[in-house]
Amino acid sequence: MNPKQGVILYGPPASGKDTVTTALTELDAKYAQFARLKVGTGKSAGYRMGTAKQLHRLESAGDVVYANARYGNTYVIDRPGVDAAFAAGVPVVHLGQVDGIRALLDGYPADWSVVLLWCPREVTAQRCTGRGDADTTARLAAWDATREDLDAHPDLAWDLTVDTTAANPQDAARLIDQLLARRVGAATT
Template sequence: MPSGVVLYGPPGSGKDTITHELTRLRADFALFERLKTGSGRTTGYRLTTVDQIEELSRAGGLLYRNTRYDAEYAIDRHGVAALVDAGRVPVLHMGQVVGASAVAAFPLHWVRVLLWCPLEVTESRSIGRGDRDVDARVKVWHETREDLLAHETEPWTLTLRTDQMSPTESANAIIDALAAPASAESRNIRELVG
């Protein structure tokens, strides 16, 4: 069965960096570019309209949609299928546990990866990369922590502390999990998020 990777974590936890490392190590990994409408970053997204997202939703073409940073995002079935049909391993970035669960409706061997870093690391990385919305990202870090605590029995294939592992170590752990019949299991979320 083809595989896919879900990277879930707060802002600054390394989703972009680890995806870059995965694609550097293996050409079959590909960032899944979510549909997006609204303000903010455009790199790594397929820009669309609210009407198009609504149309896909009515037709059953969405796996998940959410709003954050004054924008709307969606994961469409066709986009995931196009990567799989091209022999690629889609890498999805998620900021909500329910989204990480919702994509399981697409039949792939999903490796679910919980990325975590402390608040000060999120803030430092956000400032370091020149984000103009550092305060909003700090707020989302807190929301992510609460989201995890509200879903603490949610199963994860891997939990990676990106402030303690290099991007290469993290990417290799994900590659190993894809190769092994590793199953997702509940983790000690309260210990992880402090």
């Protein structure tokens, strides 16, 4: 079994990916959010801002593990970025597309734990409004797309599912940490 452990947090907008990742990093400094390369504009916190030229170089080198377009931007999971994240500890990758999960599982060998974070659509709306998102309508459309994506892939197996309306971020982080510890234990027995 590959000794590199990583976490994939999948869920719709405002399902708690950032909040649970913060709780994970507070629980253990080995966890760190993977900063995707973002080509475009808008929010830069949590991203490595890049250019179309950088993206083209990565594509030419075969170093794009997964890319998707949303909110008028391109978001990239790149091999050099993931290499650096694993060198620093346990990367926590945020995704909202099943294709992204499959691309990462198939395209970057590691012991990935896949966690579904979920909340109802109305909770996404409340959370987006509460945090002052200017693009709540687009985020609700992304929620709808995430639901459709899940419905289209009933065969996808989750290592853990967390309803973020029922579990607080610290409890979710503990569950994820315990999941990784069990996987290490199972690999050594």
